[in-house]
Amino acid sequence: MAEVQVLSGVGDKGPACLRVTHPGGCWLLDCGHGPEESAPFRTEWLEGVDAVFISHDHVDHIGGAVHVIAAGLPIYTTAITARALPPGARVSEIPVQGRMRIGGVTLTTGRNGHALGGVWMHFDLGRGLFYSGDWSEESHWFAFDEPPAARTALIDASYHLDPVPQTRRKADLDALLAGLPGQVLLPVPPSGRAGELALHLMGQGSLGLDDTCRDVLAAALGAGPSAGISEAAHALAPLLEHPFDPEARFLLCDTPNAEAGAARALLERAQRAGRLGRDFHVVFTGHMTAHARALAAHPGVHFTRWNVHPPLGDQLALVDRLGVERFVPLFCPLPEDYLVEDRTPARLFFHERVSL
Structure with missing residues (x-):
């Protein structure tokens, strides 16, 4: 049995940090700090963790890396994101676009349209687990790659129900x-x-x-x-x-x-x-x-806002294209507001734990 636990990132624009437990180990997806100074990375999030995966180099996704390094844990990230890590990091490079096998799990990555060297991640756990990190499909500077189908999606919803393109x-x-x-x-x-x-x-x-x-x-x-x-x-x-x-x-x-x-x-x-x-x-x-x-x-x-996260229409469209059965809207207040959106057949989750 595999499980995702959202340690931070449900119900607020807080540090990105999610724990994935599966038969082959225990991983963290991102290790953020902030963006507010009052929202630090918590070292207890590292308890029992075997490795950390970092989606991109913005502080609310990478800001706790100094604690990961102090714990001696391996960090899986792209070569460009690795440049932002503090000294001493044990880096295992993942591709910006590609596939690799880690701990008995296939990881597929693609460009996230949001940051240099930034990626979304898809794990072949529970008929597909998709984690967007931060993402955007509206950029002319960054590219976005279409992810594979997934049963469960944890998606960046930083703009909440804002529909403005x-x-x-x-x-x-x-x-x-x-x-x-x-x-x-x-x-x-x-x-x-x-x-x-x-x-x-x-x-x-x-x-x-x-x-x-x-x-x-x-x-x-x-x-x-x-x-x-x-x-x-x-x-x-x-x-x-x-x-x-x-x-x-x-x-x-x-x-x-x-x-x-x-x-x-x-x-x-x-x-x-x-x-x-x-x-x-x-x-x-x-x-x-x-x-x-x-x-x-x-x-x-x-x-005046410049979109670097998906507006509501793009969030719902991605959920539909992935074919997910349940999704978690991350990094936004009041995720329960998505219950009023009836344009997707996926089941909304805004609890801390999701069984895969």
Whole structure:
């Protein structure tokens, strides 16, 4: 008998961490921290675990890796995600697209459309167990591979019942930017929205990528298919040949909540000069931590969502395509709200344990 226990990730946007127990061992799927500082990885989640699988390198999926390394556990992840691990990791590389046998279980992976080197995972347990990690099918920067059928699906539902597609998000962003005079800082995760937004903003005004973003995107283009990017992504190559221009109209800078890095430095410089809200604006486009929400109280700081997770229609469509009998909506509040959605025959689970 195999079982999945959701240690963290049901009922909130908390750290991703799921335990899979099967006859061949006990595994963790992701070992996240945050995204809020008040939501740490718990070391007791490692008790009895034989190995850890990491879907991608965002902190709420990889942030507890230091504890995994301290415990001496092997980590299964892609080569690009492994670069974000702390020193001393025992890495067993898994493919971005492919299949391998681990502990008597076949693991199938595919590009998740969300992060550099990021993958979804499918295990041949209980007539198919699918774990999306974070995923998106709307990206022009990242590629998404169609997963195989599964009886049980644990899917990223970070946007809950929000149905708004990326086409509308892009239109809303463009309308906001058109009304903002001067420079606009867009804080981004280098391995996430940086490439997405750079592709979208090319041709709309001068564009500056800070050193961290430029280096990450250049490495992704150099890595080819193993980075999980699309063919369209290569349109960024000419932009990456230029150094960061801090006077550009649009500034794409690390970190995504402007709590550190070039984004924080540029924001603080604008505040000291009295420019914020006058000829310097900040636009957040992703999940906002308490730090970012506090900044949003100031004039000149704005929010408009850029989809990097699936809207409701994509969630339900994937559940149908997988042919699942039951699914767990992860990383969202009030998963019981999905009970009002009658467009899928799958049975909803929002309990911590699911028998496979």
